Amino acid sequence: MTTNAKSAETAKGAKGAQSAKDGVAAEVRDLILALADSKRLLGYRYAEWMLGAPELETGIALSSMAQDEWGHARLLYALLKDVEDVDALEHGRKPMEYRNVAVLDEPTGSWADTVALMALVDVALSVQFDALRSSSYEPLRQRVEKLLEEERFHAAHGAAWFRRLATGTDASRAAMRQAAERVMEPVLQWFGRDEGVGGALAEDGVVNGAPSSLRKRFLERVSPLLEAVGLRDAYGDESPDFAGFDEGRRRTGGGGPDASTIERIRGDRNRAFLMD
């Protein structure tokens, strides 16, 4: 395994002369794409609720969050610019090449589902970013602080709505519980396996904890929310079911973003208007 910080330095010094393998270690590329694709999809899901959210103000917040997520995705893809065609990454990939958290494949069906994305999925991504604060891969480490600062408000927004639905009516509580259950398993899987890519990233000092440790941090962080919908004990220390787990794509069961989502996030219909 190559030392990622060292190879990134080399890439900087000899721009263009590096293959993907030399410039950024394969498992770091996997991590960057897993984060970038999740952020891009998450931003799109937030944008879908800019109109039609329960309050005007929450729609405004979602539009701001969507901007944040797309900004984060952009800077993450750009980390690969010395070793890969970023334009092709952003606009040329097929659904099965995306590495987003699986629950982002389709539009959210209800407001509670959207709240679960804010309060649980977005927070899971932040737990992964938080584990990069002291990363041996410097380009990523440098970008973490500002990103997490923006994420504070995403988490606050999500948690406030989560609690509001959890303590509202019987129906809103049931909807919130169901929405939380929908995302938890895929999110816990997304952190990965200790004996897989995630474990290698920890060994190399790219991430400051193995997947099982990140899962634990995530569960600790969201336990007050899970408790509010009676799910605190539903997700323990044992690993999720990893049967059929795809290491690169961080999911079981295959699948990918649906056709309409892919068309929108790649900007397919607007490509004709690019004049360069």
Added chain:
Amino acid sequence: MIFEVFARKSRGEPLRHIGNLNAPDPELARVYAFNTYDEERWFDMWVVAREHLQEVFTVDRGEPVAAE
């Protein structure tokens, strides 16, 4: 519930009223204030429920309210 939003550009400057918003509780009011009014660079920002503002007096409504 209506919340009034206050902010200032720099330390020591008086707080300035910059707008209001609708939110069900103070927690969401803080989030909405941040997302709605963060276009400019503020030193700090505050929200207060309109119902918690106490009128001291308003000139065209007659005499100032004296302490009991």
